[in-house]
Amino acid sequence: MAALGLSKANRTELEGGLKRISGSGTTVLVGWRYVPDGLEFLHVSTYELPKIAKRFPTLLHPARFLPDQDDWKTALAAGCRATLLKLSFGLSENPDIQQFVNDLLGQYSVTEIDCRAVALFDMVSFSLYSPFEQITQINVLSNAIIRAANMCKRADMPIDVRLSTTGDGFYVWNNLTGLWADVALFCATCVAVAHIQAARKLAEPNTVPGLRVCTGTGSHYEYYQATGGTDRSSYIVGDVTIELARLIGSALNDQLLFSDAVRDLTGEDLEWGQRHGVTSIDALAFAALAQENLQKLQGSTLPGGKIANFKTYLTGPRQSENTFAIRKYYVTDKHGLNHGCYNAKLNTVLEKGTQLHYGLLDRDLEGFKATFDENEDLVIRVV
Numbered sequence: 398m399a400a401l402g403l404s405k406a407n408r409t410e411l412e413g414g415l416k417r418i419s420g421s422g423t424t425v426l427v428g429w430r431y432v433p434d435g436l437e438f439l440h441v442s443t444y445e446l447p448k449i450a451k452r453f454p455t456l457l458h459p460a461r462f463l464p465d466q467d468d469w470k471t472a473l474a475a476g477c478r479a480t481l482l483k484l485s486f487g488l489s490e491n492p493d494i495q496q497f498v499n500d501l502l503g504q505y506s507v508t509e510i511d512c513r514a515v516a517l518f519d520m521v522s523f524s525l526y527s528p529f530e531q532i533t534q535i536n537v538l539s540n541a542i543i544r545a546a547n548m549c550k551r552a553d554m555p556i557d558v559r560l561s562t563t564g565d566g567f568y569v570w571n572n573l574t575g576l577w578a579d580v581a582l583f584c585a586t587c588v589a590v591a592h593i594q595a596a597r598k599l600a601e602p603n604t605v606p607g608l609r610v611c612t613g614t615g616s617h618y619e620y621y622q623a624t625g626g627t628d629r630s631s632y633i634v635g636d637v638t639i640e641l642a643r644l645i646g647s648a649l650n651d652q653l654l655f656s657d658a659v660r661d662l663t664g665e666d667l668e669w670g671q672r673h674g675v676t677s678i679d680a681l682a683f684a685a686l687a688q689e690n691l692q693k694l695q696g697s698t699l700p701g702g703k704i705a706n707f708k709t710y711l712t713g714p715r716q717s718e719n720t721f722a723i724r725k726y727y728v729t730d731k732h733g734l735n736h737g738c739y740n741a742k743l744n745t746v747l748e749k750g751t752q753l754h755y756g757l758l759d760r761d762l763e764g765f766k767a768t769f770d771e772n773e774d775l776v777i778r779v780v
Contacts, residue, residue: 403497407486411436412501414482419505422622426505427456428463428472429498435484436498439463439477446507449476457509457618459574461502462495504631508619512660514579514612515633516569516586517641518542521607521650523565534606535562537596538589542569545588552693554581561632568638572631576666576678576686579614583687586612587709588694590653591745594753595700608755609648611641611738613656614683643730644738647766653756655680655711657725657737680739681723681775684711702747711739712759713774722774724759726767738767 403411418438419426425446428439441449441456450456452475463469473479488494520534539560546558557572569589571582590610597605617635637658644654660678662670670676678686691707698704713724727735742756757765 403486407484410485411482411498414484415501415505418480418482425507426461426502427477428461428469429502430463430469431488431490432481434481436482436488438480438482438502439469439472440480441477445476452476457507459499459503459508459510461499461506503619504621506620509616510574510619510633510635511616511663512579512614513570513574513617513637514582514614515617515637515641516582516610516612517563517566517638517645518569518589519563519566519609519611519645519648521609523606526603530603533604537600537605538593538608539567541592541596542567542585542589545585545592548588548694548697549581549585552697554584554690554693556581556585558582558585559631561630568633568641570633575664576660576662576669579660580683580686580690583612583683584690584694586610587687587691587707587743588697588699590743590755591704591707591753592699594745594755595702595747595751598751598753599700607650609645609650609652611644611648611654611656613637613640613644613738614658614660615640615656640736643734643736644728646730647728649757649762649765651755651757652765653741653743655684655739655741657739681711684709684739684741699745699747699753701751702749704745705748706744706746708744709741711741712756713740714759716776719779720776721779722776724769725773726765726769728767740765 415426418424418440424440424442426438426440430437453472518538520538523531542560543558546556549556555573555578559570559572561568571578590608593605593608615637617633617637619631619633622630622632640656644656648654657680660683662676662678667676688709691709694707695704711723713722715721723739726738726740728738729735740757740762742758745753
């Protein structure tokens with residue numbers, strides 16, 4: 398905070414003002430601007446949010462700083478209300494301060510995210526364990542996810558991990574956004590899975606969970622749960638979480654599924670894509686980028702030793718001695734809608750020679766309730 402010119406008392410005053418305006422969650426903050434005496438905030442009541450969002454389509458976008466007078470008037474005309482928050486201190490108008498206020502405001506808002514990678518971890522047969530075994534497995538899994546994210550951060554990957562429990566598992570996402578943040582999230586997912594596989598070889602029975610895991614990218618909304626205290630936990634819901642929930646319902650024990658999603662490149666990601674002749678990244682390209690970045694984690698420590706090699710790949714039937722197909726599958730949900738996905742495999746080798754395998758080979762998918770079209774198989778030649 399000192400680097401921003403904000404003391405602890407400054408932040409407490411600002412957060413207190415936002416909390417009063419939000420009314421413990423009855424009001425959603427959607428925009429702000431500088432005024433001579435402090436800051437002015439736009440807000441709407443929770444029950445009016447859907448109606449006003451239709452009138453003002455950018456209402457829930459992550460960029461909430463609205464210095465343009467016309468944008469402010471448009472928001473008010475759509476039904477937003479404005480409240481002045483007088484501050485005892487001044488705020489400089491620089492990008493760092495604007496980002497800080499914007500991020501802080503997000504904790505009292507609902508944010509629409511166009512694209513973000515999310516992973517869903519589901520613990521196998523969780524309800525069959527005793528309550529003590531359940532809480533042990535929850536702690537083991539959450540610890541593995543957090544440790545994996547920290548490993549990726551130490552490898553200079555952009556990641557700030559978030560978890561939301563499903564009861565018998567977790568939705569996991571990266572608080573940072575963009576292509577490389579999504580790649581980092583997938584790498585952290587792989588490391589967490591490898592951590593669990595390594596721990597299962599060393600731990601007492603029923604203490605380390607078996608897993609089903611699905612990953613994918615897509616749109617969603619993020620919101621923060623208001624509580625009586627100062628802590629606020631974030632949650633996500635939207636197309637990507639629904640997609641993963643449909644896939645996990647059909648996933649087999651120890652299966653890793655990769656959603657068939659296309660990620661359009663924007664901003665700095667688009668500049669990178671243009672240098673490589675692409676404007677979007679499909680599931681196959683994303684898996685290749687993840688494989689490249691997993692190599693940065695060689696030497697990281699898992700239970701039982703350090704990582705010597707990581708390999709992740711999408712599976713399919715072998716065509717010949719040196720060719721195999723990558724097969725796209727379709728899971729049909731209860732509404733008759735198809736969800737495309739790929740079966741993935743993760744192999745980890747530790748420096749002592751221990752091999753950790755997660756995921757199912759094509760020959761192990763007999764019980765996988767999914768359809769496919771052989772004409773869509775992509776044949777790969779192994780050199």
